[in-house]
Amino acid sequence: MNQRAIDTFLRACGVTPQPSWPRMLLSLIFVNPPQKPAALFPHIDFTHPHLADVVRIPLQLLWLILVRPRRAPPAHARPSVAHRYRVRAVRLAHQLWQRAAPIRLRMARLLTPNLRHAQKTLTKMATSHEFWDRSFIRYSAYGASVLMAFLCVTTPFGTLSQLVFVLLLLATALLIRRIPGSTVTLLLTVLSVTASSRYLWWRISATLNWDETFDLMWGALLLTAEIYTYFFLVMSYIQTSWPLYRKPLAMPANTTLWPMVDVFIPTYNEPLKVVRSTVFAAMGMDWPQDKLRIHLLDDGRREEFRYFAENLGVNYITRLNNDFAKAGNLNHALAHTAGEYIAIFDCDHIPTRSFLQVNMGWFLEDPKLALVQTPHHFYSADPFERNLDTFKKIPNEGELFYGLIQDGNDLWNAAFFCGSCAILRRTALEAVGGIGVETVTEDSHTALKLHRKGYNSAYINIPQAAGLATESLSAHIGQRIRWARGMAQIFRLDNPFFGKGLNWAQRVCYSNAMLSFFSGIPRLMFLTSPLAFLLFHAYVIYAPAISVVLYVLPHMVHATIVNSRTQGKYRHSFWAEVYETVLSWYIARPTLVALINPRKGKFNVTAKGGLIEKDFFDWTIATPFIILILLNATGLVAAAIRLFWGPQDEVPTVIINLVWTLYNCLILGGTLFLASEVKQIRLSHRVRIKLRAILHLPDGKLIPCETEDISEGGVALRTSVSTLPAIEPNQHLQVSLWRGNEELIFSGLAVFSSTSQLRLRWQFENETDAMNLIQCTFGRADAWVSWAENTQHDKPLESLKEVVSMGITGYRRVIEQFFPKFTPVFRQLARLREGIVWYLPRTPTQSLEHRA
């Protein structure tokens, strides 16, 4: 290499060449260098050299040599020929663009300026052309599509042709995935279904080892799991292909036309504290007072509840037995009331004042409409969110269902009843014999029966009621077990695939809802399958490693692209894996049992409002996963042995299984993270709501402030500037809040105060105060509207990173629990990691480009 080349190279790296090498290195370390190198060494403080810089600078130099930062060409430099041509081309294009303005205008008028709308219009033009009305053309087109799809899926390819095919699919997907609109989503879905179908066909036709019984058994099991996943995927695509996003319909201005509504609030063993708020809020709903009846359905037969209801003028209904739990309770009340419509709220779902006005409109429009469901919104963190610290940051487990699936179902007239926050038409409900009592998920079954009778359902995705999430992980899992068991029961007793009255899409939607609860066993299969090879040398997928990669990866990548696009707002990639893995073990058995004997199994009430007094690790929940982890760890050891001492030709297969096992280990680590319960000490939940408030001081002075959080127990206030006078603890103060434009006042005792913050404990003299508070806070029409505005849309790679780091942390926590003496070791490790990061080279600062 000659001297000039080296100089150019150094300049390229931003280093001024010096006459001699030692001098240059010395100048970098000891002499205040010119600006450029400083920008190239953003992490090194040249004014205060550190001994370690001897290592850090050469490292950074090496990095800069390998990864050259991009920079703008110097302004004074003569433009290259290519650049001049580029400029000319751009200018020409611009002129053409200007010339074409009239045409563009006409096009724009034709297509409307909105791209999404244009897409819709075009799609409509293409799909609703009268051309399609001729059945011959229509069916030949179907036939041709099916034939082409069949060819596309079944044609056997060699490695190279499969590679080309896969790359083409991927290139198409990456090209179009940024374009908004449902048509593109459908196109991406088609690509994904193609990749997955091809994978499944290949799995069935070419990867089973029929010669080895053991391999075949494992292979068949895994294949079954994969077939399940495939059908579930395709059916979800159908279910959510075109979410309806139904808007509320306005009520007529004349309120005498508004129907009579019964509000049912069923309760069994929940404390009055929880139920009170719901009753208060229900009483504050905007509806003609003579057409609104509130009924407290107490299955606990408690005097306290009767007294409370009578005091408020709310109807109290109870019965002598508890047959059929909540379903029986509702049916009993149904027989003792007469309103045209029935709004049902679980006793801890607090409705907003606008609930009825927003949701009743569609009933008046459609006489066959039997059900309007709204989302279940939770203002407290569920155990997953609490333990993973993802509350309000990452969409929770239920958001996918209420955010997307129900809207998708609604298109197919298959929105389900979810037991609460819904309105039912009495005549329809009576036509199906009331709420279903055959299964433990009475709500879905009732909806299924309504649909079979030809009634319609609707879903309005505006949170109009909010409740408490389950408290502990075990309770949360218990609830899911109940759902899983109930769905399996319906699947057996009243299978939506068969029987009368449903259209094919409703069958798909219902079946998919049930199938989703059968995911336990397949998930366990995926968690253990690589072990079959690593431990027992069974070729579960009997194919060369390269083929496996070429078939599996497109299947997974395309599914991720589509799901991230359609579900991204409601569920983040990879997080679902953690949620489902935790549930898999627990729902596997009950679903299997219910499938075999659907009559077994009791209704268990979901406990809410409990306390977790200190941080603890839920060993009962975690045990199965620890066993799975140990198995996978053994697999890792086996993989290492096979890698180093096994036959050479197996290495690629070992690597695939190793990667798979590592992924499983990470997801399982996430479950450990989940099992470490974070303490929760307050009985009433502080809900972060920012509301305008006025603080009334005892001397008659008023200070405007804002609420930070509110609960039934107290409030935290904050002023914009530090102006609060000294407030003694237990001093009596008053706070104004607003219900609509009505200002109401509440008393409280100071608990804590600083110059800008104050916490009060409410001191209520009567029920009216408590009721007003609920109506000023939880009952506001806009209480939950902007709740989700801070959650981010999914970025698959980001999510993967988060899940990986969560998995690692999960392991750390468990080891710290098991062996507390390791804690300092982890601290050391963390410090070591930080130390290493400190040494690592960095990308030069942005300012470099401006300077250059």
Added chain:
Amino acid sequence: MKVLCVTGIGGGTGVTTVAAQLATALKAQGHPVVAFDFSPDNTLRLHFGMALGDDSGLAPQVVSGQAWNEVAYRSANGVDFVPFGNIDASGLNHFDELLTQQPDWLSRRLDELDLPADALVVLDCPRTFGPLWLQALAAATLVLIVLAPDALSFARARANERAMRLPGNARIKYLFNGFDASRALDRDVVAVFRYELREKLVPVLLHRDEHLREALASKRDIYEYAPSSQAAQDFSSLAQWLATPPEVTPRP
């Protein structure tokens, strides 16, 4: 130029305090403001820091035939104001007679001011039914009637509106002063007014805030004395609402 006539029904609803703090708030929001005291009480000036013993003002000037603009002052916070001046009973009678003879006296004086378009004139008129009050109503683009949230206010408001058949394009708005949310009657009266008067009621309520009385006692305006008090916020909201009243869409 907007002319706000701040007046009240019944005594003691705090018209002068409202006029003074409102003028200060409007000034703080960047509008040129001129405030006139039209009450023989001659107390508006005290809100603007004028010495207690200074007797000069509008009425003595007019009665003695001198130019009224010689008694225009500027307060420390930049509000231009004209005090009513200290005048005895016979002087006041004379003043009233002069004004009765010249029904367009006030509008001519306001025209002479030649104020810019974004300027506001605040007329403090707690004394009702005098000739100056009538001229103030006639000259005003907006009449702000200050009410106490009590039982009599409603009856008075009804009677008053009939009495005030206003010429020109003046609008009447009702404003509650001294609202205390902890008194059930205050809440009820406001609720009734809201229902009966709808958009004639100013959406801003002025709360009963001790800060306001203390501010006057310490001879400072509320923004100086307690800038982060509810009273300061109320007047800011009121000033903002007055300077840019939102388009009111009538209910169906």
